[in-house]
Amino acid sequence: MPRSAGAPAEFIAADPEFRQLVLGDQQAQGAAFGALLTEAVGTGEFRLATDTAVLTATLQATLTGAARRWAVDREGLLVDRRRSVSAALARDGRKDFP
Numbered sequence: 001m002p003r004s005a006g007a008p009a010e011f012i013a014a015d016p017e018f019r020q021l022v023l024g025d026q027q028a029q030g031a032a033f034g035a036l037l038t039e040a041v042g043t044g045e046f047r048l049a050t051d052t053a054v055l056t057a058t059l060q061a062t063l064t065g066a067a068r069r070w071a072v073d074r075e076g077l078l079v080d081r082r083r084s085v086s087a088a089l090a091r092d093g094r095k096d097f098p
């Protein structure tokens with residue numbers, strides 16, 4: 001029987017201990033992105049009007065989606081997939097997101 005597209009989310013929701021681990025990781029990642037993006041605004045790499053909260057959520061969603069795709073297709077290594085996403089998002093092709 002095929003699994004639904006929401007199966008990973010259902011798994012996380014069904015296991016409170018695992019959910020707390022994932023939530024902690026997500027919050028730490030969000031804080032790191034937020035700090036980096038705020039710094040980038042402060043140094044002029046992004047416009048002052050940049051909504052760092054929205055950009056943080058977008059980056060997290062993009063990396064989560066890449067990890068989910070890797071979990072399904074298992075092509076290459078996850079770290080390489082994340083690096084590919086990072087390179088695609090980097091403004092000058094050399095900067096990496098965490």
